[in-house]
Amino acid sequence: MDLLERYLQAVGQYLPTETKDDTIAELRSNLMEQIDAREEELGRPLDFAEVATILKEHGKPEAVALRYLPQRSLIGPTVFPFYLLTLRRVLPIVVFWNFVARAVLFVVSRNESLTDALVGFALGIWPSLLIAAAVITAIFATIEWTRQRGKLPGNWNEWDPAKLPALKTHASPDCSPRSMTKRMIDLCAHCLWFAYVLWVPWHPFWIMGPGVFYLDSLNVALAPVWHAFYALLITLLILQLVMKMLAFVPSAQRALQPMKVVTDLLGLVAIGMLAASSTYFVAAGAAANVQRIATVNQSVGLAFRIVFVIVLIGFVKDLWQYVKRAKPLRQMAF
Amino acid sequence: MFDSLRLELRRGCLILAVLAQLRDEHYGYTLRKALADEGLAIEESTLYPLLRRLETQGLLTSEWREEEKRNKRFYRLSKDGEAVLELLLAEWNGINESLHKILKHEK
Numbered sequence: 001m002d003l004l005e006r007y008l009q010a011v012g013q014y015l016p017t018e019t020k021d022d023t024i025a026e027l028r029s030n031l032m033e034q035i036d037a038r039e040e041e042l043g044r045p046l047d048f049a050e051v052a053t054i055l056k057e058h059g060k061p062e063a064v065a066l067r068y069l070p071q072r073s074l075i076g077p078t079v080f081p082f083y084l085l086t087l088r089r090v091l092p093i094v095v096f097w098n099f100v101a102r103a104v105l106f107v108v109s110r111n112e113s114l115t116d117a118l119v120g121f122a123l124g125i126w127p128s129l130l131i132a133a134a135v136i137t138a139i140f141a142t143i144e145w146t147r148q149r150g151k152l153p154g155n156w157n158e159w160d161p162a163k164l165p166a167l168k169t170h171a172s173p174d175c176s177p178r179s180m181t182k183r184m185i186d187l188c189a190h191c192l193w194f195a196y197v198l199w200v201p202w203h204p205f206w207i208m209g210p211g212v213f214y215l216d217s218l219n220v221a222l223a224p225v226w227h228a229f230y231a232l233l234i235t236l237l238i239l240q241l242v243m244k245m246l247a248f249v250p251s252a253q254r255a256l257q258p259m260k261v262v263t264d265l266l267g268l269v270a271i272g273m274l275a276a277s278s279t280y281f282v283a284a285g286a287a288a289n290v291q292r293i294a295t296v297n298q299s300v301g302l303a304f305r306i307v308f309v310i311v312l313i314g315f316v317k318d319l320w321q322y323v324k325r326a327k328p329l330r331q332m333a334f
Numbered sequence: 335m336f337d338s339l340r341l342e343l344r345r346g347c348l349i350l351a352v353l354a355q356l357r358d359e360h361y362g363y364t365l366r367k368a369l370a371d372e373g374l375a376i377e378e379s380t381l382y383p384l385l386r387r388l389e390t391q392g393l394l395t396s397e398w399r400e401e402e403k404r405n406k407r408f409y410r411l412s413k414d415g416e417a418v419l420e421l422l423l424a425e426w427n428g429i430n431e432s433l434h435k436i437l438k439h440e441k
Contacts, residue, residue, distance in 0.1 A: 023386070026362065058378050064379050067380070068383050
């Protein structure tokens with residue numbers, strides 16, 4: 001019986017003091033009854049291994065004790081769906097505002113590179129997310145605690161069907177196929193734009209207007225970053241041309257959305273490349289005014305950084321919409 | 335998955351079976367044995383805490399008494415427990431009948 005007492009002692013360690021003696025006494029009585037019945041069956045006292053088998057079947061001490069404890073949960077099943085919904089609504093907002101704050105910092109700061117800014121954002125977002133999640137959890141745990149004690153009036157499942165939003169009469173623009181005329185105009189416009197982009201490097205006036213004369217007066221040439229940008233731009237335009245053509249193929253409609261994400265990302269990389277660079281114009285001869293070129297480079301750099309942040313916000317927004325559409329609603333439901 | 339569904343299905347049935355069986359007085363060990371004899375085996379680690387919970391909810395009463403030179407805790411259905419058992423049995427019969435009808439349609 002030494003083993004039985006050792007077992008009961010182990011169970012007792014995890015029981016609340018006020019009910020411990022009573023629970024242990026009942027467990028002892030039941031287990032001894034079980035041991036007696038087995039002994040009667042065998043016609044002899046049980047040995048150590050046989051008692052151990054009975055105890056093992058009865059359960060691990062911690063698990064047995066836990067079953068005697070009242071069921072506890074920080075947030076119960078009634079409040080939990082609202083908790084999850086709040087997390088799903090609030091955490092993306094936290095990410096967005098962190099992103100905006102980081103973007104503003106990136107634009108204002110002249111020393112921070114694009115890579116540093118992105119790494120800073122990726123690492124810096126976690127404390128904010130954790131704090132937001134902890135605060136929301138604390139609020140809902142308090143609500144649950146108050147509700148359990150009947151101090152919070154109101155029915156959580158109360159709702160009015162009449163307040164449901166009106167039925168959407170028009171399909172969302174992303175789902176409805178565009179008319180043939182619109183697709184044709186789109187393709188023609190893209191071809192014209194593509195031709196323009198191929199033609200303009202030899203006719204800079206058509207992109208910079210009178211500004212080209214100002215640059216001539218500065219005696220400058222384009223920095224190598226423009227060549228890389230131009231190659232990326234041509235790749236992007238080819239991809240977009242393929243997409244415009246695929247828009248006429250009904251079976252290819254499903255591929256257009258992921259392709260749009262890829263082209264948007266490529267566009268972002270192209271702008272990011274310009275934003276990350278600090279040199280856009282270089283001196284073309286000894287007569288060049290280095291001081292003025294540096295000022296121009298700085299101004300152009302700031303402009304590209306602002307453009308990059310705007311494009312990045314748009315990309316994140318579109319990507320979020322795409323992920324939401326790609327993920328069926330029932331998977332997002334709890 | 336079957337195991338968790340089975341567990342869910344059994345949970346409510348066990349409460350009903352325990353309440354019904356405790357119309358006659360039992361202590362933990364004999365109650366478990368009686369249920370097992372009727373074909374409803376239940377683990378000790380499930381049954382004993384369940385008895386405590388039902389007692390806390392006022393559906394059972396218990397008393398310590400000596401029997402065969404050993405102190406045992408005897409459980410019995412309380413007045414409230416009897417009323418709840420009646421309601422639960424009516425519910426159970428309703429579900430049972432409906433299920434029979436549904437399963438008959440499937441055949």
